[in-house]
Amino acid sequence: MSHPRISVFAGSAKGIVDPIRVITGQASLLARTMHTLSLDSVHDEIVVPNPFAEALLFFRAAGSGEEKPIRIIQGPKTMLTYTDNAAVDPVHNEVFTSQRRTDSVMVFSREANGDVAPIRVIHGPKTKLDRPVQVSVDPVNNILAVTTMEGLWIFNRTDNGDVAPRAIISGPKTGISGGNSELKVMVYPEGKKIFVSGGGPLKIWNYDDNGDVPPWGILTSSSKTEMHGSVSRVAINRAAKELIVLNRTSGVFIFSMPDLIQ
Amino acid sequence: MEFQMNQWSANKTFSLLAALAGISACIVSGAGRSYFSSSVWAQDSKKPADRKSIVLDRSPIRKLEDPNATLHAIAVDVERGEVFVGNDNIMSPPSIMAYPLDFAPTDKVMEPKRRIAGPKTNLGAICGLAISPEAKELYAVDGDGESMDVFSLEANGDVPPARQLAVAHGSGGVYLDLKHDELFITTEHVNKITVFRRTAQGEEKPLRTIQGSRTKLADSHGIYVDTDKDEIFVVNHGHWRETAPGEDDARRKGGDGSRRHPGVPEDLAPSTGQFFPPSITVYSRTAQGDVAPLRVIEGPRTRLNVPSGILLDPASNQLIVANAGDDSLLFFDRDAVGNAAPVRVLQGPLTNIKGPTGISVDLKRNELWVTNWDNHTATVFPRNAKGNVAPLRLIRTAPKDVPAPGFATAGGLAYDPKRDEILINN
Numbered sequence: 001m002s003h004p005r006i007s008v009f010a011g012s013a014k015g016i017v018d019p020i021r022v023i024t025g026q027a028s029l030l031a032r033t034m035h036t037l038s039l040d041s042v043h044d045e046i047v048v049p050n051p052f053a054e055a056l057l058f059f060r061a062a063g064s065g066e067e068k069p070i071r072i073i074q075g076p077k078t079m080l081t082y083t084d085n086a087a088v089d090p091v092h093n094e095v096f097t098s099q100r101r102t103d104s105v106m107v108f109s110r111e112a113n114g115d116v117a118p119i120r121v122i123h124g125p126k127t128k129l130d131r132p133v134q135v136s137v138d139p140v141n142n143i144l145a146v147t148t149m150e151g152l153w154i155f156n157r158t159d160n161g162d163v164a165p166r167a168i169i170s171g172p173k174t175g176i177s178g179g180n181s182e183l184k185v186m187v188y189p190e191g192k193k194i195f196v197s198g199g200g201p202l203k204i205w206n207y208d209d210n211g212d213v214p215p216w217g218i219l220t221s222s223s224k225t226e227m228h229g230s231v232s233r234v235a236i237n238r239a240a241k242e243l244i245v246l247n248r249t250s251g252v253f254i255f256s257m258p259d260l261i262q
Numbered sequence: 263m264e265f266q267m268n269q270w271s272a273n274k275t276f277s278l279l280a281a282l283a284g285i286s287a288c289i290v291s292g293a294g295r296s297y298f299s300s301s302v303w304a305q306d307s308k309k310p311a312d313r314k315s316i317v318l319d320r321s322p323i324r325k326l327e328d329p330n331a332t333l334h335a336i337a338v339d340v341e342r343g344e345v346f347v348g349n350d351n352i353m354s355p356p357s358i359m360a361y362p363l364d365f366a367p368t369d370k371v372m373e374p375k376r377r378i379a380g381p382k383t384n385l386g387a388i389c390g391l392a393i394s395p396e397a398k399e400l401y402a403v404d405g406d407g408e409s410m411d412v413f414s415l416e417a418n419g420d421v422p423p424a425r426q427l428a429v430a431h432g433s434g435g436v437y438l439d440l441k442h443d444e445l446f447i448t449t450e451h452v453n454k455i456t457v458f459r460r461t462a463q464g465e466e467k468p469l470r471t472i473q474g475s476r477t478k479l480a481d482s483h484g485i486y487v488d489t490d491k492d493e494i495f496v497v498n499h500g501h502w503r504e505t506a507p508g509e510d511d512a513r514r515k516g517g518d519g520s521r522r523h524p525g526v527p528e529d530l531a532p533s534t535g536q537f538f539p540p541s542i543t544v545y546s547r548t549a550q551g552d553v554a555p556l557r558v559i560e561g562p563r564t565r566l567n568v569p570s571g572i573l574l575d576p577a578s579n580q581l582i583v584a585n586a587g588d589d590s591l592l593f594f595d596r597d598a599v600g601n602a603a604p605v606r607v608l609q610g611p612l613t614n615i616k617g618p619t620g621i622s623v624d625l626k627r628n629e630l631w632v633t634n635w636d637n638h639t640a641t642v643f644p645r646n647a648k649g650n651v652a653p654l655r656l657i658r659t660a661p662k663d664v665p666a667p668g669f670a671t672a673g674g675l676a677y678d679p680k681r682d683e684i685l686i687n688n
Contacts, residue, residue, distance in 0.1 A: 002332075002350070002387075002671040002688040003568065003586050003617055003635055004499075009667075011682035014324035018665035020683070025587040026540055026567040030687075031481060031501045032450065033432070037674030037687045044680065048687060052450070052481045052501035054535025061678060066587070076532035082503065103527035123527060173311070209310050217316035224319050233675035235684070242323070244684060246675045249352055252326040252684065260318065 004030040006037065006046065006059070011237060014254075025066030029057055035084040036134060036184070036233075040110070042090035045070070049097065054080040056095060056108070073108055075115025080106065089157070091139035094119070098132035098146055100181075105135055105146060105155075122155060124162025129153065133181060133198075138189040143207060145194050147183035151176050152196055152205065169205055171212025176203060186234055190262045195234050202231040202245065204260075219245065219255070227253055236261055326684070328353050328667040330660035333633040333640055335391035336620035337400070338363065339415065344375070345622070346400060347633055347640050348388035349659070351670040356385040358402060358413070359659075361640075363624060367655040369662055380420025384411050387671055390436035391620070392445070394460065399424070403447060405434045406671065410447065412463075425463040430454065430510035435485040435496070435571075439547075444469065446485050448496060452505045453479040455496065455545070473507055474552025478543050484571040484584070488596075492547040493556065497569035497583060500541065504534035507552075540566040542581065542594070561601025565592055570619045575645060577625060580605065584618035584632065591618060591632065593648075610650025614641050617668075629654065636666050 005024035009017060023046075024030065031050045038047045044061045055074035059067055073095075074080070081101040088095050093110040104123035108116065122129070122144075131149040138145075142157040151170025155163065170177040182198035192207040193216070201220035209216070221227040233246040237254075241261040245253045328351065335348035343364060349357045357379035361372060379385065389405035393415065400413045408431050411423035432451030439446065443460045454473040458466065472494075473479070480502035486495045541560035545553065560566065567587030574581055574596060581594040583604075590609035594602060609615065617636030623645060624631065630643045638660035641653035660666075674687040 002668070003570075003619075004688055005668065006685060006687045007668055008678075009326060009684045009686070011677070011684055012324075013326055013684070016327050016329070016665050017667060019667065022668070024568075026500075029501070029537055031499065032688065033673065034687055035673045037676045037685055039676040039678055039685065041678065041680055046676075046685065048674070050501055050535075052499075052503060052535075053537050054503045054533045055537070061680070074533070074535055074537075076534070078533045079530050080533045080535060081531070101528060102530050104530060121530065123530060125527060127527070129527065203315075206310070211311065213310040214313055215315045216310075216313070217318055219318040222319055224321055226322055226325070232672070235675045235677040237677050237679070237682075239679060244675065244677055245322075246672055246686070248672060249355070250325075251328060251353060252669070252672075252675070252686065253322040254324050255318070255320060256323050257318070 002032065004032050004034070006030065006048065021064040023059060023063045023065070023067045027066045027068050029053070029055070029069055029072070033084055036086060038086050038088045040088040040090045043110070045088070047086045047088055047095055049083045049086050051082045051084040054078070054083060056080070056083065056086050056097065071111070071113040073112050073114070073116060077115045077117040078106070078108070079118065079121070085134040087135045087137050089137045089139045096135045096137050096144065098135045100131045100133060103127070103129045103131065105129070105132060105144070120158075120160040122159050122161070122163060126162045126164045128165065128168065131181070134184045136185045136187045138187040140189050141192065141207065143187055145185045145187050147185045147196060149179050149181055152183075152185065152194065154194075167210035169209055169211065169213060173212045173214045174203075175200060175215070182230070184233055188236060190238065191260065197231045197234055200230055202234060217260070219243070221247070225253065225255075226250070326667065328669055330354065330638050330664060331357065331359070332635055332638065332670045333659065334619045334635055335388055335402070336622045336631055336633045336640065337391040337393045338622040338624050338631055339393050339395055340624055340626045341395050342415070345631060345640070346391055346393060347620070347657070348391050348402060350387045350389060350405070352387060353670060355379060356388055358385065358388065358391065358400065361657055363627065365655065369658070371658045371661055376416075376418040378413055378417050378419070378421065382420045382422045384409060384423055384426065389434035390447070392436045392438035394438055394440065396440070397460070401436060401438060401445065403429065403433050403436045405432060405450070410436070410445070427458060427462050428465050429456065435483050437485045437487050439487045439489055441489040446487055446494065448482040448485045449510060450481055450483065452510045453477065453482060453502065454505070454510070455479065455482070455485065455494065470548070470550035471507070472545060472549055472551070472553060473505060475504055476552045476554045477545075478538070478541065478555050478558060480538050480541070483569065486572050486574050487547055488574050489547070490576075494545040494547055494549070495572050495574065495581060496543050496545075497572045498541045498543060499568060500538040502536050502538055540569055542566070542569070542572065542583070557599040559594060559598050559600065559602055563601045563603040565590070565604060565607070571621045573621045573623060575623050577645065582621050582630070584621050586617050586619055586635065589616050589618065591615065591621065606648040608643065608647050608649065608651070612650045612652045613643075614639060614653055614656060636668060638664065638666060
């Protein structure tokens with residue numbers, strides 16, 4: 001078990017380097033098992049989950065040291081259960097989180113604080129949500145992408161209640177079905193692509209894909225990529241056209257992707 | 263998701279309007295195609311179900327690494343004159359290393375006498391270590407896996423465990439009660455103490471468990487059992503939710519959530535999560551079920567800050583806490599209760615203590631051992647050390663000034679375009 005923390009590195013860092021700052025310590029209320037980190041560049045904030053206290057924590061993006069959260073969503077009304085993921089929509093001031101334990105996706109006001117009810121909940125038999133793992137939201141194209149144990153579910157951003165997804169990418173050709181609890185997701189609005197990591201190569205689909213379809217593209221571990229095992233997480237540096245990849249057993253890899261990143 | 267508003271704000275208005283008009287797919291993808299290679303063009307022309315995935319196989323332009331051993335758990339074998347330290351860095355890869363207790367002080371990297379590592383070992387994020395000098399066994403608990411792996415004290419290299427015991431996901435702290443031949447294991451994810459026979463293996467059921475709302479277990483980590491006074495001491499980070507007995511067992515057997523009843527979603531329910539102060543909770547050694555602690559040490563005077571390891575020094579009758587959050591060791595009177603201040607503190611730049619996690623005492627040599635997760639070292643002090651004092655000697659697993667990136671078990675990743683920064687959380 002590592003120490004719970006958010007470590008910040010220079011974008012150009014390489015090799016073995018110390019973080020330039022770290023958010024950590026008891027006052028931060030950070031716990032292990034926060035499986036995502038969502039950055040809101042518009043409001044200059046970070047949101048991370050604390051599954052053991054069933055909370056969403058908001059920090060200043062420039063935070064450092066034993067920094068306290070500036071807001072906390074937590075309490076009985078929230079219906080959060082062991083939440084380990086979050087995604088911010090800074091355009092519509094909302095924060096999304098999937099709930100594996102209750103087969104649901106909760107949506108809160110981004111500015112909510114304390115014991116507040118979600119403003120929308122996607123939940124019910126029509127959703128076919130089966131232990132959803134992580135969410136990512138595209139506020140411009142109105143896409144809500146959700147990885148589940150059986151693949152990739154795509155909803156409309158504003159969906160609420162017991163609604164069917166607009167698309168389900170699942171099946172043997174996808175390589176992401178079959179009970180994978182590690183599937184993470186990131187939407188890329190500019191390229192209209194959805195990145196799914198965890199459990200093998202990084203897989204990329206188009207927004208309009210649906211059904212049992214192979215990924216549009218893959219980035220895999222190989223002697224050339226120098227990665228070993230599964231691609232765990234991804235992020236995009238759009239200005240530099242770089243894909244940033246976390247390979248948990250080897251490190252963080254930065255790839256130049258001008259052909260992919262617009 | 264990284265929302266890189268700054269970089270695409272110029273396109274946002276256009277994209278929003280285009281999206282509203284229902285023509286975004288055509289216009290935006292058309293604009294973007296000038297970036298794609300000819301192979302991408304060809305691939306895009308096929309039906310999705312028939313296409314062959316483009317393989318983005320290329321060399322990285324740079325990478326961030328954390329390849330050095332990160333020391334977490336520790337166990338001292340006084341009779342054999344060895345100390346075992348657990349490296350939980352899955353990029354290193356994970357290992358258990360045996361070093362001599364006696365060695366000439368050195369500032370250089372020390373090679374271990376033996377190292378258990380490799381795919382056959384099943385080692386992952388090693389969070390807890392215990393040893394039985396009598397049985398000549400080493401017990402390693404994997405915080406990210408779901409097993410306790412048992413090795414011979416003489417094990418070396420890529421060797422399989424002599425036996426394995428299934429434990430709950432998120433287990434970490436382990437204490438071997440030699441007097442009663444029982445293993446005590448804490449589980450962070452479900453706020454639980456589980457007691458097994460030392461020789462338990464496979465799916466063997468525990469002898470006892472302590473779990474439930476009355477226990478005040480809250481993101482529990484290190485554990486110590488005082489067999490003279492029959493008490494259990496546990497350090498807690500204070501992150502709490504209600505956990506149902508057997509919750510972890512259901513998960514391990516793949517029976518959590520809707521898998522128990524396919525096609526029928528789990529019901530929504532009020533959240534139970536709360537933040538409590540970090541604490542030391544004390545129980546009867548034979549307690550079981552949903553029992554209240556005998557006493558609790560918590561409050562601002564305690565200085566508890568992400569407490570990770572705990573030990574009772576029988577000679578001084580003091581509890582020692584590895585206080586990872588402020589790079590200190592705290593010493594409490596064994597019978598302290600409530601908002602009690604530590605009776606002494608070991609902390610400061612001379613100590614080399616940074617992110618302390620594991621502690622062990624060598625009663626024969628009157629020395630105190632500490633593993634420092636944040637600087638690739640294990641440090642040795644006189645047992646009565648306090649204040650800002652230099653260690654007697656230390657073990658380095660990386661050269662002195664090598665950075666410690668600290669993302670050994672990273673969970674999340676983001677890019678901040680405003681500051682050109684990469685964020686990683688554990």
